Amino acid sequence: MNRFVSICMLPLFALAAVAAHASEYLPGIEWPEPPVVTPGEKNSDPPSDALVLFDGTSKSAFDNADNWKVEDGVLIAGQGALVTREKFGDCQLHIEWSAAVPVKGNGQGRSNSGVYFMSQAEGVGYEVQILDSYQNPTYFDGQAGAIYKQQPPMVNAMRPPGEWNAYDVIWTAPRFNADGSLNSPAYMTVIHNGVLLQNHTELAGKSAWDTPPAYTAHPDRLPLRLQDHGNPVRFRNIWIRDYKKLEGKQVAEPRFR
Template identity: 80%
Template sequence: MKTRLVACVVAVGLLTQLTACGSEYLPGIKWPEPPVVTPGEKDTDPPSDAMVLFDGTSKSAFDNADNWKVEDGVLIAGRGAIVTRESFGDCQLHIEWSAATPVRGRGQGRSNSGVYFASQSEGNGYEVQILDSYENPTYFDGQAGALYKQQPPMVNAMRPPGEWNSYDIIWTAPRFHSDGSLKSPAYMTVIHNGVLVQNHTELAGKTAWDSVPKYTAHPDRLPIRLQDHGNPVRFRNIWVRDYKKLEGEQVEEPRFR
């Protein structure tokens, strides 16, 4: 019986090794243990490390909320945007919202609102559009799930008016050098009713209705704002959690064993 040695050439960065097939690759990185987070009973429930912004009872997580009402466990948009008292950087936001019934208006005038990240003032920040886009034509980069005036959603995943929609948004804040120049842009991933509509989409700057997108330096952590566009919109089950990529330490050269 002949024995055949099968060799594999494996490239690891600048390291090229000749090793027997089936050898285990060891990257030489010492990783911290991922922290334990207990998920909610349902996928839409807040996990154990989340900050609950609205649980159906209190508006206390928001400023400027006097004109917004809480009725039957639902937060109803009123005059003026509301803004979180806490500031957030890279984070995961869950929010549920419902367009009005009976249907009122058309186009951009139908249950219009928005979720703004890194918001320093009314209408300022990076917006995921909220709009009743169910059988309601409008410009594509302004419909539900759009990064306003920058990127339409990949699909229209709206439910009919009166039914609840959910957004799960992954926000990666932009970073700036000390001189105010852009170091890395902002990104957003948006899942609308369980459907991926934005996949780590790069933003060209702050979103605006009447100006070209651009970046101006700001802190990594800023409040989240819910827009008042003069239309009836309902909200419930709003929570947010910070996230941070685990950083490992290279303690030895990559090798095989």
């Protein structure tokens, strides 16, 4: 076929491609209907399927809460970590927090706390850091929004002390094989005040201050823990929801119609 004929026939091939893709593709998967969830009036309000951990009144969702105070609808960190009574695996967490005023300390000594996913003991779990990082230099993998000692946030989205910050965290729990070896690692997505800080970041293991991160096998569901670091960090509007990807059932071969 000469060059002139090839060029002349290009529109025919193009038309054939368009015709082929004009047919509807049917993947042959029968999906369950996604359940209806009513969002809150504001984006920060809990949706209809969320478990509210703190609504401004009761600490009943937590153990070890006697030394944490509730004042004017705000939960103030006290001695000892708060631990949820419920256990969670894959989940979505919303939590709002505020650095203390007047400002005291610097670096890691300024409004230090943390959210530990799948915590089995004090200071053990997978931590996203809470810290007053507003004009407060510290090591980058220890500032607000860091996966502690593993991954700094992409940006610093901290509001000034006394103003409210919001974390929205998507947590994907690690999976372990029957022999205790790691099957798949944990992942964390963190949005701070509407700004993406961690995008499905892979974790190297549990967070620790004095040892490298590492995985050890643990149950599929464990409590959430709010850290006490000796600073009066304030919290409000804490809610959490389990999530599970829909699983479809292949009922026919993929085809076009």
